[in-house]
Amino acid sequence: MITGITEPSQPSLQVADVTVKFGGLLALDNVTVDVPTPYLVGLIGPNGAGKTTLINAITGVAKPSSGHVVIDGKDVTGKAPSQIAHMGVARTFQLPQAFGHFTVVETMMLGAHMMLKYPWFAGVLPFGWARREEARVLEKVEEVIDFLELERYRDKVVRTLPYGVQKLVDLGRALVPNPQVLLLDEPSTGLTREEKENMARFLLRLRYERHLAMLWIEHDLELITDLADRLVALCFGQVIAVGEPKEVMRTPEVVSAYVGAAS
């Protein structure tokens, strides 16, 4: 076991009995998940199990028909996504290319939007309030660029970069505003072995250095079993197993879910 980790007190993120329906489809069925700080919780399950929908429900993108999402003890169910982001919840995207026309620095400055307190119209002046704050926040952005070892891509347009680098940029964008809760939607999918290990290294460093509560959707079961403090397995919108990673992997429900999905 890794040392130096204090036992978590109150969970930073609590998902309690959340149900999400799309028409007649039960995408999430009474799902309960706790993510304490500083825990790395792995979320596994076959395609279409409802993993992305769970992240959508937490970030306010999908509206639960029942249940609660609680961040740091505050109920945020039904709040707008931008309000939930302001409570310290950040996420990465399964497909990171949406803002591909920005450079790496611009993408991260976009992620820093919440930290910029000047009124938008102060931007018309080439000096003053807006420029001072942009410079201040740019320093934080540079720290994140350093941390993710993206210096050499700093001014490159994101969509011209290798997929693995794009995923790192998306992670950086999410990290810039110093979130308390970080939701990662398949950060390693589509990456080469080497890029995957690189990504895992950064995520582990985050867990130990920044003390975040992380929920990590992952298809590489070997990887997530090694790294996660706890695993949650979803299948057809239901939690079929939760607990210590190796034990979760051994439960018959999980074994059959994956065998069923593979056949």
Place this chain on the structure above:
Amino acid sequence: MAIAALVAAAIVPFVFDTYYLSLLNLVFIACIGAIGINITTGYAGQVNLGQAGFLLVGEFVAGAIAIHIGAIWANFWIAAPAAMIAGAAVGVIVGWPALRVRGLYVTLATLAAFFVIQYLGLRYIEYLQQTLKTGIDIKLSALDLLFMTVSSERSWYYLLLSVTVVVIVAATGLAHTKAGRAWQALREHELMTEVMGIDVAHYKLIAFAVGASLASLAGMLFGFYHHSVNPEAFTVEVSVQYLAMIIIGGMGSIAGAVLGAAFVVLIPYGLEWVLDTFNAPSQFLIYFSAVRLGVFAFLMLIFLLLEPEGLIGLWERIRRFFVLWPFRFQPLEEKRR
């Protein structure tokens, strides 16, 4: 460099005659409106077919100041903020449907708004004609600056040049700070933008407000420049021309908006000049003005299909070609860095 440009701009009126100055003045006015629609449509992605309506708002502000409040108030320092505030207010109202609908429906809403504004404008003119016994088009007094009256082509040149430069600086500032990034982000993906803590509805409305306030400023200047309020000058074709400016110039680029404005304003005159020089029979000219809208539509198509980044993209490509010549690609070393 900057000083050289300043000196060059200052001596232009002493080199060119009034005809060319008047063309430049029209380009400046178009630049202001094009930079405006470039914010709403180019940056924030809300395709706006109502720019002519926003221009009209500005012209009516000019008219209202000069007619109702008194010519003494026809001062740039009053008319400009008034036109911009009125434009922003109308922009927010017109942008409201964009909070509920997307894409083509937003465009239809802006088109509908244009017809409403035009209708109200024509009604207002009718009212003026009946009560004040004004002519078909309402004559405006000259525009005052603090210590002078802007009347000669040359003084208009200096005023419009200054306003255009200020608008370029301000719009560039917005584009490179949080509003500009938020606009581009919501253009690409609204939900993902919202998840980053950005209030998408708020920034959509701001994009409409800023775009319309610049159009209104341009309309106000246009009114005083022509000494008249004439709603019939602002047709749907004008809206299409403004869209053409940013499509031809390059969406989401302020330099592109400036280039596009110059291109769209000058092309008819350029063709006229060509026809004149080669002594073409006058029928050509008549045909040309009849098919002008078609010419713009055709140019827009060409650019959309072949050079979606517009003139500014074309320029970038030419520049790269000469910078790299004789190579076709960047040397590997540089790429890796």
